Amino acid sequence: MRAPFGARVTEAVAAHGPLCVGIDPHASLLEQWGLPVDATGLERFAMTCVEALAGEVAVVKPQSAFFEAHGSAGVAVLERVVAGFRDTGTLVLLDVKRGDIGSTMAAYAQAYLGEGSPLAADAVTISPYLGFGSLTPALDLAERTGRGVFVLALTSNKEGPQVQRARDENGVTVAQAMVDEAAARNAGASPVGPVGLVIGATVGATELDLSKLNGMILAPGFGAQGAGVADLASVFGPVRERVLPSSSRDILRHGPDVGTLRSAALLVRDSVS
């Protein structure tokens, strides 16, 4: 039985620093790496990432969409990526942003968090915008299997505030309500609970009270979307030490050479550690 996700991610960050490297095989990156834009190119790209990053960074975040775009052959590559990082000390956070009614959510949970599922990762991104309670099957299964979830709170895209910064009759933002729900699930866990949040490093003033979260925060938008080291301090302040800055394109553009790609990731890793 694996240790709880909170313990495993804390250990990985202590060993490697907090950087999360996104594995986003855009067609333009495959071309830039001199690879064909098909499932064979995808596999070469993905396995180069495994070779360059396994055991070097705390977390990697394969973006499922870029694998799904190649159909069943692409999903098979994603399975090999998940397997490639297993037992390397680098955790796999599968970026799928799933969210659905509870009964369907239970099936998504089984796919990404269930014991023995080919796509089961260490953690997964999920969307609470069908209501936080709809995520319960995923939260329950993650807890049972020692895995984690990262719930979207304030995303890095410019359209997010329409939903996420909307306020209820008491003036509480939707994002804060998600923070509070996550905090309730994590209460009492040590060193942190299994429910993380996603808050873009680009969002500026969050206006969130994160003091009771007791969980990790994934901060995408680092690198290609413009956020830098200074933003980590200004956006996250006192909870900075719980933040996993996440960068994809800005690191991946250094491939296809394994050594060069690894060095680029380590440079960013050291800049945020």
Ligand SMILES: O=C(O)c1cc(=O)[nH]c(=O)n1[C@@H]1O[C@H](COP(=O)(O)O)[C@@H](O)[C@H]1O
């Ligand atoms: O959940 C995410 O990872 C995510 C949330 C968010 O608010 N913004 C965001 O960009 N992401 C993901 O983070 C990655 C960003 O990639 P780069 O902009 O290339 O670093 C993409 O895979 C996005 O889907």
